Amino acid sequence: MNRNIIITCAVTGSGDTADRSHHVPVTPKEIAHASIEAAKAGAAIAHIHVRDPETGAPSRDVSLYREVVDRIRDADTDVVINLTTGMGGDLYLGPDAEPLDLTDDTDLVGQRERMAHVEALLPEICSLDCGSFNYPGGNYVYVSTPDMLRLGAKRLQKVGVKPELEVFELGHIWFAKQLQKEGLLDSPPLFQVCMGVRWAAEATPRNFMNMVDNLPDGANWSGFGLGPDEMPMAAQAALLGGHVRVGLEDNLYLQKGTLASNPQLVERARSILENMGASIQSPAEARETLRLTKQAKPALARTSA
Numbered sequence: 326m327n328r329n330i331i332i333t334c335a336v337t338g339s340g341d342t343a344d345r346s347h348h349v350p351v352t353p354k355e356i357a358h359a360s361i362e363a364a365k366a367g368a369a370i371a372h373i374h375v376r377d378p379e380t381g382a383p384s385r386d387v388s389l390y391r392e393v394v395d396r397i398r399d400a401d402t403d404v405v406i407n408l409t410t411g412m413g414g415d416l417y418l419g420p421d422a423e424p425l426d427l428t429d430d431t432d433l434v435g436q437r438e439r440m441a442h443v444e445a446l447l448p449e450i451c452s453l454d455c456g457s458f459n460y461p462g463g464n465y466v467y468v469s470t471p472d473m474l475r476l477g478a479k480r481l482q483k484v485g486v487k488p489e490l491e492v493f494e495l496g497h498i499w500f501a502k503q504l505q506k507e508g509l510l511d512s513p514p515l516f517q518v519c520m521g522v523r524w525a526a527e528a529t530p531r532n533f534m535n536m537v538d539n540l541p542d543g544a545n546w547s548g549f550g551l552g553p554d555e556m557p558m559a560a561q562a563a564l565l566g567g568h569v570r571v572g573l574e575d576n577l578y579l580q581k582g583t584l585a586s587n588p589q590l591v592e593r594a595r596s597i598l599e600n601m602g603a604s605i606q607s608p609a610e611a612r613e614t615l616r617l618t619k620q621a622k623p624a625l626a627r628t629s630a
Contacts, residue, residue, distance in 0.1 A: 328603045331568040331611045332594055333370040333517075333547055334363035336587050338574025339412060343381030346577045348586045352378040353389050357396035359587045363572070364404035366588035367595040369611035370450065371397070372407040372489075372572065385412045385434075390442040398622055403608045405617065407450035407489060410477065411467075413439040414454065418464035430465075436473040437480075444484055449617040452517065453477055453488040455497035459524045471500065478509035485618050489547075490516045493525035498539045505541060515615055516540055517570065518548035520558050528554040530561055537565045545615050551575050559594045563603055569594055 336350060336359040343349045350359040353375065360371035375389040376382060390408060397406060413434035419426030443451045454469045481488050488510065490501045504510050518536050521528030526536060528550040540546055547568035550558025555576040559569045571590040579585040579593065595605055612619060 326564050326601070326603070327562075327566045327568065329606060329610075329614075330563055330598050330603045331370060331547065331606045331614065332368045332591055332598075333372050333407065333568070333570040333572070334360070334366075334368035334587050334591050335372040335549070335570055335572035335574035336360050336363060337374050337376060338572075339374045339376075339383035339409075340574070342573065342577060343376065346573065346584045348584055349381075349573050349577070350587075351376045351381045353392035354396065357393045357400070359573075360393075360397050360404055360406075361400050361402045363587045363591050364402050364608065366591035367605050368404065368572075368591045369606050369608045370405040370407050372409065372452070372570070372574070374409045374412070374574070383412055385438070385442070387442045387445055390446060394446045394448065395622075405450065405608050405611055406448040407452070408443055408446070408448045409452045410436075410440040410443060411452055411454050411491070414457075414468045416466045416468045417462070418466065420464075424464070428464075433468060436477045440477060440480065443486055444480065445623065447484060447620040447623055448486060449612065449619055450487045450489050450515070450615075451481065452491050453481070454491045454493075455501045456493070458493055458497075461523045474500065474504065475507070475509060478504050482509065482511060485620060487511070487515055487615065487617055490514060491519055492516055492536065493519045493522050495526075495536065495539055498536065502541050512543065513616065514541065514544045516544055516546040518546055518562070518567070520548060521551040521554045528558055533558065533561050534565060537567065549575050553578075553581075555590070556593060556597060560597055560601065563598055563601060569598065 417428040548562035549570035
């Protein structure tokens with residue numbers, strides 16, 4: 326068991342959850358506030374997506390990321406900033422007779438565009454989804470190819486941002502280890518073991534253990550489960566020696582019928598982990614554990630409050 330745990334809070338995500346819970350932050354001000362409140366509750370890391378402030382739809386707008394990051398960096402509360410690079414991989418194929426007749430839901434761009442906000446804002450961490458896989462929705466495929474990942478890893482090395490390697494199934498771990506062999510990942514690598522995302526690894530203790538057993542020696546890792554599996558997988562992650570992720574990206578409820586806020590989910594996880602005998606790392610301790618570089622605020626990232 327890991328007895329000195331980092332909690333990450335994934336504060337908003339990109340799913341269609343904004344209409345399902347009033348706690349899901351949408352505007353840059355709300356997302357920054359949610360990250361700060363999660364840190365006050367015990368999260369060392371805030372994992373951040375942005376949304377269109379008018380519609381709540383997921384966005385890749387660099388200016389929205391800039392406002393969120395500026396607000397967090399200017400706050401009195403410290404938290405490690407972790408930005409997604411997952412937006413821009415959505416491929417919706419057409420019907421069987423015309424699969425290349427892509428639907429309007431398709432949002433597919435190259436790796437450089439997916440991580441433009443990261444290179445502009447230099448967070449300590451950003452996600453890197455380590456492979457393509459089927460999502461629910463018939464002809465929906467999330468696309469993250471080997472060459473995209475090599476390009477992303479190389480550019481992140483150059484700018485000094487630690488990739489959080491999102492692995493949804495065993496093949497993703499296998500390819501991440503290939504990136505390590507090719508010298509594209511600095512040691513120690515950081516993994517996020519994603520459980521219960523359809524149609525990848527089902528959230529069971531046996532599957533979780535199998536994923537962890539395949540991680541490279543010396544890796545840092547965290548894990549999460551979706552929906553009602555969030556807290557059970559948090560406990561399982563600790564028992565397997567890892568760190569923990571919770572938050573409204575992954576689960577909207579404290580219990581059936583009771584909507585949660587991000588701080589409440591962090592507090593629930595913290596209580597479970599402390600009752601298991603673990604201590605919770607501060608942001609400063611997490612930076613030391615994960616060997617993160619807190620870079621100077623880029624001049625172009627400055628905005629008015």
